[in-house]
Amino acid sequence: MFNFGSDVKPELADIDWDNLGFGFMPTDYMYIMKCSQGENFSKGELQRFGNIELSPSAGILNYGQGLFEGLKAYRKYDGNILLFRPEENAFRLRMGAERMCMPSPTVEQFVEAVKETVLANERWIPPPGKGSLYIRPLLMGSGAVLGLAPAPEYTFLIYVSPVGNYFKEGLAPIHLIVETEMHRATPGGTGGVKTIGNYAAVLKAQSAAKAKGFSDVLYLDSAQKRYLEEVSSCNVFVVKGNVISTPAIKGTILPGITRKSIIDVAISQGYQVEERLVTVEELLDADEVFCTGTAVVISPVGSITYLGKRVTYGSTGVGLVSQQLYSALTSLQMGLTEDKMDWIVVLK
Numbered sequence: 001m002f003n004f005g006s007d008v009k010p011e012l013a014d015i016d017w018d019n020l021g022f023g024f025m026p027t028d029y030m031y032i033m034k035c036s037q038g039e040n041f042s043k044g045e046l047q048r049f050g051n052i053e054l055s056p057s058a059g060i061l062n063y064g065q066g067l068f069e070g071l072k073a074y075r076k077y078d079g080n081i082l083l084f085r086p087e088e089n090a091f092r093l094r095m096g097a098e099r100m101c102m103p104s105p106t107v108e109q110f111v112e113a114v115k116e117t118v119l120a121n122e123r124w125i126p127p128p129g130k131g132s133l134y135i136r137p138l139l140m141g142s143g144a145v146l147g148l149a150p151a152p153e154y155t156f157l158i159y160v161s162p163v164g165n166y167f168k169e170g171l172a173p174i175h176l177i178v179e180t181e182m183h184r185a186t187p188g189g190t191g192g193v194k195t196i197g198n199y200a201a202v203l204k205a206q207s208a209a210k211a212k213g214f215s216d217v218l219y220l221d222s223a224q225k226r227y228l229e230e231v232s233s234c235n236v237f238v239v240k241g242n243v244i245s246t247p248a249i250k251g252t253i254l255p256g257i258t259r260k261s262i263i264d265v266a267i268s269q270g271y272q273v274e275e276r277l278v279t280v281e282e283l284l285d286a287d288e289v290f291c292t293g294t295a296v297v298i299s300p301v302g303s304i305t306y307l308g309k310r311v312t313y314g315s316t317g318v319g320l321v322s323q324q325l326y327s328a329l330t331s332l333q334m335g336l337t338e339d340k341m342d343w344i345v346v347l348k
């Protein structure tokens, strides 16, 4: 078992818990595990949180050979600490690692490393109802490489940061613009895995949208520019009557764990859920639209702007379906309702 240094005490950190946004805050410890190309990860360790040293020629810096994950830990009123489906993140990282020619930790190694990191940073987990501890696992080609090739060494690292709402709107509806020129992903590319380059690729469209007052960007498929893909940092759902539709996973869309969970929650609540091609016309004709993601959780969409035309949904408040699914999911994640799906891992 890891021993805390004498300067680190496991009570709550002294920060403003009432005003957490989604910004980086350094904590006490990070987890690091390394392995060479062609080998398996075997043993990692907790280290004091701090900068890491990389060769300027590291694979991740030169060729973007890297993946990340995102999951959250919640503190319950009874003192328990809960993780939500961490093994799903482990599976997704393994899938991405295969696509990016990297070795990856086993599911057990991943989950164990997450648990150790969360417990070592326990005092940074927000009090119940104030937010969560965002857990950011990274897998990167850390070895030096000059010619284009997989790096000779890999680092698996986990750091954490206490967070509140992702969008500055909080739970209020966000405003999206549909991007018709720039694309997030292409068939056969890496849009379906959580590689770092997917996120750098959306910064230009996202910055332009924010400069015009939009919250974020909704991307269309690159071949026909007609079918919905996802928003920069989350998946999208369209509600029409009792039917909730979301773009099917087909290589260009990130298989979100919140997306997958919301599909199951919605079905259990009697909605018909369709994973298929969803057209931009259906989006504009929807009763309600919402986004899902680990960071975002569920974010209702208040308006969509497409080719200069703005469509609004409902009045100014949160749509009924979004509200219902948000309550069901977050109650589960925070341990307020019975975990019938067996999704929660109790840390202590």
Ligand code: COI
Pocket (backbone or CB within 6 Å): 069, 070, 071, 199, 232, 233, 234, 293, 294, 295, 296
């Ligand atoms: C997450 O939702 O965890 C993500 O990885 C998205 C990221 C841009 C914050």
